[in-house]
């Protein structure tokens with residue numbers, strides 16, 4: 001099935017898509033449609049993922065502009081040549097749009113894209129930062145986080161932890177968009193990323209579909225039980241319940257002894 005698709009429909013779909021995207025990019029005055037290995041940029045390391053822009057229509061489908069308010073702040077973690085940054089600033093009423101990218105070269109290209117399209121942007125405050133996601137001080141006013149699979153494994157876990165730490169410092173509603181969600185299970189294990197939307201990739205194999213799928217999560221604040229110091233009353237109650245259980249347990253033991261001894 002996959003081989004048949006690869007030989008027949010796939011080339012047609014790929015070339016139709018690339019013609020459409022080239023047209024869209026030309027119309028918007030940007031250039032982001034390439035794939036670049038991180039070795040070629042001198043920033044490769046285990047856990048970091050190469051540059052490949054998110055599918056053009058993903059953002060609008062997963063986050064319709066009417067669901068964004070004028071005090072929302074967007075960040076693309078691993079912003080590459082700035083496609084998602086451009087789309088966020090172009091079509092949404094965000095107060096601020098931020099891109100964080102490890103490669104200076106890609107970030108320069110992103111800056112050139114944003115400069116060329118400045119007149120079309122709805123959001124005027126666009127910040128492109130050259131930094132490692134893991135060293136970057138995550139701003140506590142961000143409310144929409146975009147990950148297009150920039151990191152995998154422990155590096156991604158550390159990036160997710162930065163989002164959680166920010167929500168703990170300043171509790172607020174944060175939505176996370178995750179394209180090609182390789183580390184979905186890891187997010188689930190934290191117990192704090194609640195899946196709220198899913199766009200499935202319609203491709204012939206599960207693996208290939210995942211690479212084209214996108215999820216949205218809402219981040220919950222750490223529960224009060226995990227953070228608040230326990231009050232004296234609750235400590236006493238907990239002690240009382242434990243004592244009552246112990247008494248009941250001993251009573252059961254004696255009852256059994258009594259029955260056996262008879």
Ligand SMILES: C[S@@+](CC[C@H](N)C(=O)[O-])C[C@H]1O[C@@H](n2cnc3c(N)ncnc32)[C@H](O)[C@@H]1O
Pocket residue numbers: 038048049050051052053054076077078079080081082083084100101102103106131132133134147148149150151
């Ligand atoms: C799959 S691309 C996504 C690009 C962009 N978000 C988009 O959708 O158009 C992943 C990007 O993450 C960047 N990246 C990888 N590791 C990074 C790190 N530790 N810090 C910042 N950026 C990183 C890569 O250079 C690459 O541009």
